[in-house]
Amino acid sequence: MQNSTVFSRQLAMDISHSSLLDEFKKATLQLRLHELEAQSLNILFAGPQGVGKTATIKALFGDDLVGDALSEQTASNSLEVSRYEKGGLVVWDYPGHTGHAEQDALLDMQLGATLTECDGDGTPLIDMVVVVLDAAERNLNSGYRLICEVIVPALGDQFDSRLVVGLNKVDAASYGYEWDFAMDTPSPEVEIWPESTASLLRHCMLDESGLEIAPVCYAAEFARKDDIARPFNLLKLVNEMVSKLPIEKKLMVFDAPLNNKTMAWHESDDRINYLVQMENNLFDLIYEGAKDGARFGGLLGAYLGKQGRELGYLVRRNVRRTLHQE
Numbered sequence: 001m002q003n004s005t006v007f008s009r010q011l012a013m014d015i016s017h018s019s020l021l022d023e024f025k026k027a028t029l030q031l032r033l034h035e036l037e038a039q040s041l042n043i044l045f046a047g048p049q050g051v052g053k054t055a056t057i058k059a060l061f062g063d064d065l066v067g068d069a070l071s072e073q074t075a076s077n078s079l080e081v082s083r084y085e086k087g088g089l090v091v092w093d094y095p096g097h098t099g100h101a102e103q104d105a106l107l108d109m110q111l112g113a114t115l116t117e118c119d120g121d122g123t124p125l126i127d128m129v130v131v132v133l134d135a136a137e138r139n140l141n142s143g144y145r146l147i148c149e150v151i152v153p154a155l156g157d158q159f160d161s162r163l164v165v166g167l168n169k170v171d172a173a174s175y176g177y178e179w180d181f182a183m184d185t186p187s188p189e190v191e192i193w194p195e196s197t198a199s200l201l202r203h204c205m206l207d208e209s210g211l212e213i214a215p216v217c218y219a220a221e222f223a224r225k226d227d228i229a230r231p232f233n234l235l236k237l238v239n240e241m242v243s244k245l246p247i248e249k250k251l252m253v254f255d256a257p258l259n260n261k262t263m264a265w266h267e268s269d270d271r272i273n274y275l276v277q278m279e280n281n282l283f284d285l286i287y288e289g290a291k292d293g294a295r296f297g298g299l300l301g302a303y304l305g306k307q308g309r310e311l312g313y314l315v316r317r318n319v320r321r322t323l324h325q326e
Ligand SMILES: Nc1nc2c(ncn2[C@@H]2O[C@H](COP(=O)(O)OP(=O)(O)O)[C@@H](O)[C@H]2O)c(=O)[nH]1
Pocket: 047, 048, 049, 050, 051, 052, 053, 054, 055, 056, 076, 168, 169, 170, 171, 172, 218, 219, 220, 221, 222, 223
């Protein structure tokens, strides 16, 4: 049996080879997977210059996605929107303000227009906007204004399910505090500054725009002593995205070329178990009617009996393989 790198295809193969699922269940699950995989996913990244939008895209979807694009060199500091595409995934890397008032106004207009664009059925072109802000920046005003004055009005009443706010560079924000190398986690102090910035932002957005959005603190390139930088809290960020996306788009995140570096998905604040949340999300998506992963005794799907448990096992195995968490 040949393995597939596409999540839903590998899962479909595993389902068809399973000896514990009956033929009817197999057919139901295959049909469901087939419905869910025939989609496209458009994610737009926006935010001021230098906050790490491109770094975030690379952290999530690997260097290849961005590297494939011809315009990489020219795009990084230009006014052009870069568009990266692979399979059903389309990523829009939107340039930030340059300080030139006229150009900036034009950029905002373009961004607003892209976000309001819909197809004939009224389905938006852009499924999700991820606004990246720099937690290390003392002044977050320009990013904040971008959210409140450009993005939220353009998203209209769907802003809640189409907007994720990320506070990047938590490593740089926590200057003075150290990574706890003995425990291999950030020391509690490392999180305090970005988290309080996140609550402040959340409060301001709620107050000004009625937006109930909790920014996710993360680092696309957590710089570590004597080691190459690697992401921190990436799983939390991607979880937030998957949780908000409409049902028919969720699986596409897994079918996208997710970063396949071994350590990319490992380090998180562990406030909740993001991997478990991800497994639950996927299980509920594929096994219609399931809730919270239908866990029994902690086992994914086990509440639904033998077949649920088998699907739970297959989902778990594939999630862990995709995110290198075996
Ligand atoms: N310390 C730190 N630096 C980062 C992080 N993410 C990105 N950077 C750096 O920030 C700079 C700007 O990143 P880039 O992705 O080009 O920003 P963009 O203009 O928003 O696309 C680069 O030098 C990155 O290496 C992070 O999590 N921590």
